Amino acid sequence: MIDFCDLSLPQATEESIWKKCRNLVRQNGYVLSKEVDDFENDFARFCEANHCLGVATGCDALMWAMEGLGIGRGDEVITVANTFIGTVLPIIRVGATPVLVDCDPKTQQIDPDQVASAITPRTSAIVPVHLYGRLAPMDELLRLCNKNGLVLLEDAAQAHGARYKGKRAGSMGHASGFSFYPAKNLGAWGDGGAMVTSDTSLYEKVKKIRNYGQEKKYFHSQIGWNSRLDSLQAIVLAEKLLLLDQWNERRRSIASRYYDILSDTEVSLYHESPENEPVHHLFVVTHKNRDLIQSKLNSQGIATGIHYPVPIHKHKCFANEPFAKDGCFPHAEAQSAQLLSLPMHPNMTISEVEKVFQCLKAI
Numbered sequence: 001m002i003d004f005c006d007l008s009l010p011q012a013t014e015e016s017i018w019k020k021c022r023n024l025v026r027q028n029g030y031v032l033s034k035e036v037d038d039f040e041n042d043f044a045r046f047c048e049a050n051h052c053l054g055v056a057t058g059c060d061a062l063m064w065a066m067e068g069l070g071i072g073r074g075d076e077v078i079t080v081a082n083t084f085i086g087t088v089l090p091i092i093r094v095g096a097t098p099v100l101v102d103c104d105p106k107t108q109q110i111d112p113d114q115v116a117s118a119i120t121p122r123t124s125a126i127v128p129v130h131l132y133g134r135l136a137p138m139d140e141l142l143r144l145c146n147k148n149g150l151v152l153l154e155d156a157a158q159a160h161g162a163r164y165k166g167k168r169a170g171s172m173g174h175a176s177g178f179s180f181y182p183a184k185n186l187g188a189w190g191d192g193g194a195m196v197t198s199d200t201s202l203y204e205k206v207k208k209i210r211n212y213g214q215e216k217k218y219f220h221s222q223i224g225w226n227s228r229l230d231s232l233q234a235i236v237l238a239e240k241l242l243l244l245d246q247w248n249e250r251r252r253s254i255a256s257r258y259y260d261i262l263s264d265t266e267v268s269l270y271h272e273s274p275e276n277e278p279v280h281h282l283f284v285v286t287h288k289n290r291d292l293i294q295s296k297l298n299s300q301g302i303a304t305g306i307h308y309p310v311p312i313h314k315h316k317c318f319a320n321e322p323f324a325k326d327g328c329f330p331h332a333e334a335q336s337a338q339l340l341s342l343p344m345h346p347n348m349t350i351s352e353v354e355k356v357f358q359c360l361k362a363i
């Protein structure tokens, strides 16, 4: 059996987490304690940005960033059709209109030419997604934002630690949203998220929003919400953050082995641009007989995934949205029928990678 993802931790890390959690429970420090501040400082430093705010989920991080930046009713926000729904729901929840564009089939990333064509006088922001732990084409997107006075909000939910021309994911736009869903490269023991920014006024606004809009306890100067990262999760995340660079390096070695050996099979691999230092949250290949390959791998004990089987514009929940037209985003549609995520996690061995290759080759 080869797992798709393995969340087990080194024993010393797990023991350290339990010890710190026990201490926290004895002190009743469950909400917005020093542990949350400490993790926020550590993660901001890791992202090479000035501020980080722990919130309840990655969706919330994107939503509060937009709210804090004044994006809402009447605004259009451009994002990509081949992403997880968690990119799009926050746009809708703040009252803005999502405008979808297609991906570049070679990289699977948002296509900047299409973004340029989608800009209108109502556009207020671009939300690129660093899909699968590989950075979106940031130079082109930042140029478009600067030229048109737009906000760039990075969906970095899958890209903790990735770099683009040496800069960390989450440090290049006005703000970014990270998810700490357990299977992410940096995952909590439950849900969690963070907004990262170097804009101090945005940081101050979102700090209030996530905590009932409180100025100080029981004094509310703003309509906020309750969306805080739990202290217990902050302990887990701070301990795991110590290992993240090492884990990402391991993912890169596994990906590099996959690239070497899979070139000898019929599956297609995405083009990696040289400015990208990805963190391979997922390792995705494509093939026209994807379903057959997946079921054969499965019967041989090799677990796989599909990220994602339905592009955004084809979900039932968006049936009444103006972007919900069949055939509008041909690359996103074609990819969703062909892509397959192979096992990828830092505990995977090179002999497991080779076993996946042998099975694929036989198929």
Ligand SMILES: Cc1ncc(COP(=O)(O)O)c(C=O)c1O
Pocket (backbone or CB within 6 Å): 057, 058, 059, 060, 083, 084, 085, 086, 087, 129, 155, 157, 158, 178, 179, 180, 181, 191, 192, 193
């Ligand atoms: C690309 C992307 N955006 C947003 C999200 C939303 O994050 P969360 O599930 O923590 O709300 C996810 C999470 O899976 C994601 O993969």
